[in-house]
Amino acid sequence: MAISVCAACHESFASLGSFDKHRTGSFSQRTRRCLSVDEMQAAGLTKSRHWHFAEVNINFGSLRKASQAVA
Ligand SMILES: [Zn+2]
Numbered sequence: 001m002a003i004s005v006c007a008a009c010h011e012s013f014a015s016l017g018s019f020d021k022h023r024t025g026s027f028s029q030r031t032r033r034c035l036s037v038d039e040m041q042a043a044g045l046t047k048s049r050h051w052h053f054a055e056v057n058i059n060f061g062s063l064r065k066a067s068q069a070v071a
Contacts, residue, residue, distance in 0.1 A: 003050055009034040014052035018045055022054075 004019040005012045011034070013019035022040050025031035035043060046054040 006034060011040075011047075012050040014050040018050075018052050021045060022051065 002016075003012050003014065004016055006019065006022070009022075010038050011022065013022065021043055022035045022041075022045065023032065024035055037047075040047075040051060041054075044054050045051050
């Protein structure tokens, strides 16, 4: 899996999609910046080893519950 590390805030991202999500503001108005940790969490990102979309964790959790129900 390709990890994207941000040159500005040095956070690492598990996908280009999650990397893009943490950048906000406008290039033309020169307000381009990184989201803060709180803002990233509010945007649906979560951090385990790297930042990624929180949905991934939810899927892991439901998979685990499903396997426990079978066992
Ligand atoms: Zn950044």
